Amino acid sequence: MLCKIAWSNVRRAGRDYLVYFVTLMLAVMVFYAFNTITVQADFIASDTRELVRMLGGILSGLTVFLAAVMGFLMVYANNFIMKRRKREFGLYQILGMSRGQVSRVMVLETTFVSAGAAVAGLILGMGLSQLMVFFTGAIFQSQIENFSFFVSPFAVGITLACLLVVYLVSLVFNLRVVRRSKLIDLFGAERRGEQVKTGHPLVAAVVFIAGVALIAVSYARLWRDGLPYSGTTEETEAFLITTAMVIVGTLLFFFGLSGFLLKALQGVRGFYYRGLNMFTLRQLNAKVNTVSLSMAVIAMILFLAITSVTGGMSIASSMVENIELHTPADFSQTIVYFSTSTSAGVKAWAGGAETAVATEPIDVARVMSALATDADGQPVDFSRVSDDMVQVDTYDSMLPGADKPVVSLRDLVAVTGDELPKGIDMGSAEALGLAIMRESDYNALMAFYGKEQANLGEDGYLLTCDMGDTLGDIYNHALGQGAELDIAGRSFHPVIDELDLSAGPQAVSSMGSNTGTIVLPDEVVDELGCPLYNSTLIGNYAAGVTAEEGQEYLDGVSLESYDALVMNDAGQAIGTIGSRATRATMYETVSSMMGLISYMAIYIGFVLVVACAAILTIQQLSSVSDGSTSYRILSELGTSEGEIAHSVLKQQAIFFAFPLLMGIAHAIIALKVIIDLVQLFGGISIGSTVGLAVVIFGLAYGGYFAVTYLMSRGIVHDAIRVRKTL
Amino acid sequence: MPLQSQTPARPQEAQHMRTAYPKNPPAAPTAPSAAGMEASRAGVPRVLEVQHIEKVYGSRNAITRALSDVSFSVAEGEFVGIMGASGSGKSTMLNCISTIDTVTSGHVLINGADVTALKPAKLTRFRREQLGFIFQDSNLLDTLTARENIALPLTISRVAAKETLSRVEEVARRLGILEVLDKYPYQMSGGQQQRVAAARAMVTNPAIIMADEPTGALDSKNARLLLECLETMNRTYRATVLMVTHDAFAASYTHRVIFLRDGRVFTELNRGDSSRQDFFNRIMEVVAIMGGEGSDAL
Ligand SMILES: Nc1ncnc2c1ncn2[C@@H]1O[C@H](COP(=O)(O)OP(=O)(O)O)[C@@H](O)[C@H]1O
């Protein structure tokens, strides 16, 4: 019997429940599908399998976080539905049901909905996960091997666990609503809730303007200060203040929005007293108490979603775009020298070994054959895969005992009159010395790249860098202006007038290897007595060696001991073995990174957007059904159904559009600042990736909006149809 | 005082009714009374003509015949009351006339136009331009102030803002509700709400104002104030008013009362030149004839 009541309640409260149910179901579906990633890995060609497994681990963690957010929103939505049913619970009690029985009805209802969503969501999720295997394969640019239908007990487990938490929390809240329902709620409670308690519209307008002002100030602060990358206390504090300002500003904005609109448009009489305009504005204003908080929260969540999706994907795609530039050879092996400041620390770490700052470059190939072996246990010999290699040495522009580098970014900025890029403060600019390279090394590298040789003469210099945008612009300005530099008491002038990015790379890397190097005549470098910074052996496979064979040999290389130190002829430790990279692994890294980020971005974006849109939908539908009486009155006064629907559409468009617009505005500012930082290290393109984000957001958010409006039209239609009886 | 009427036929009908009623209530003699009415008002243009309307609710197994063969007409500038027990079909009739509901058969002519034949789009416009409504619960929009509520029918018809506001002020002054214009419905008393609703009903100068038990939820003082409003509207603006009520006192403000019983016109009373007190007494007599079973019948 109770079961029957519960079931018919679910069906009757259908409209509210339907949206809740569909959203919960979508969440279950997405949670399940994304968490099958480790199982999907089994179908993926072995080379990326490990990476996909790792992604699985990250996604499971993310699922818990998203489940928490989603759970919070679903509990909120559920409470919203419940509050509207207080009267109904009072009625059951008047009809003679005990409170315990009402509670049991409640438990059954919640169980029906949650269980239904779980079953439907899992079935859809299983379908989706089969399709996703191919998507995963495409993203990780890998082959799908011997595919067959699969179910992941792990994913089912984690999904159900998350759902169970949402279920239990909702249940606790629902039972509390029942327990607190009083018979008095039956009388007049409904009307009371609809009273206009907006307060003075002038107050609202002031609140709104204060909100706009706070947001504007916080934008300006973020624009000026950037992100707190250096992590100093003042910087972090300033950033927290900015964050607090934007949050409070957003809240005030939404609390004041409708009051402001009302006040402002009331001034325009010709507009206000036309058609249903005043009705539309008044309805908006009447809802301010129930919805402004959630609009503000949704704006902030959408902001997070947009920023993480767009930012993450932009960074990833800029890596993909620059990978060709950053891998100028088949492989490279780097050795890193100790600097004056690090060598002392290393001494203690290396168990008291004698350390020194290198002044003579060391032969990388020889060091490697001494410290590493290949797969067969033989000393490493790069000439087995390559007959075209070159060693590049770079020097540190910070001379021992000096207090500033020989040439630094700051020196260049002083000449060109540019501003220092954000993310580099004056203090670190002092330290941001350029690397130094000998003219002969540069020419050897150019010969290896098949590029033109340089002739610096007595007092020429040139700059190289393989990262465009912010840093590249500064170097280009310096070269373009023919900036004269004072080095060791002499004046040097540039021999090129434009930066050649393709001459920049000094190693094979995924994100670039050269933030800025000045090439000087050999004798000047000798004269300066610069300490060494690093040495890189860079090479191409020999004609008879395929990329696979080369990769196989290099994969087999292993160091004799993890903390092997590079020794000079005097038996002093002068450095450590740095990174070894091949073009193939860098391409793979970048595309996997892209896959990883796309995966997470889609996951996060979808779940957050769906949850937000669902809240708006539930709120709007209930507000439309509250408005039924009003629509009937309007109809009786001679308003056509179309006009009423139009008024509803305007209200809903405002409720859906404003949080989204606010989220986008916040995101644009935040992304601008994030991109400023990222651009220091290379180009970034936001255009292409925004496309994907727009599709995700458009489909989910727009879909909910469309459903809301269509269902609302149905409610309006019914409201008008019902004949006035009494 | 015995029943008095301009037409000699009516008292006889009433007499006839009185004797016939308790055992077997006969069909109300609608046709003669309507004919009589038309005769008495010849020459004045008729705003409303109700011709043999019938309204049936429900499907095959559960039929309610809410109205059967109702006919009457209303002349321009008339203030007509409709009385009857609860469930006698008063609201149904008003809704059918006002195009909120559709008739099962028969015709309703307003200013000569047959509203039962109008298409939905035209109906909306017709309602907006020709009719004004006042309901038992004032039916004001609770998010709008009184001023905005009264202005609504004008803004819907796209009347210029300036004219809208001056017309609202004027009606409000006439009905004595100037001081509540900037209040929300929940800040007003029930009587004030009803007067605002009355102002809203007449601000467009409709052909007919329809009121369904407008005093039903009011105390006697407020009821009197509202009825005086309706009287003012009728007298000074020459508004045609059709008011459903089950309160004889309210009905005594009208020029003529049509009595409904079980979905048929039972009889009608004309006030003529008699005083309101006099008219009230006559109404009470008919009520007594119709009721028979005590006061709760009406
Ligand atoms: N929507 C409806 N569906 C079915 N029957 C109805 C409906 N509205 C009214 N009725 C019936 O029609 C009859 C007349 O109702 P109504 O016009 O509201 O009476 P009154 O207003 O005189 O009290 C009643 O018997 C009522 O039950």
Ligand SMILES: [Mg+2]
């Ligand atoms: Mg009625």
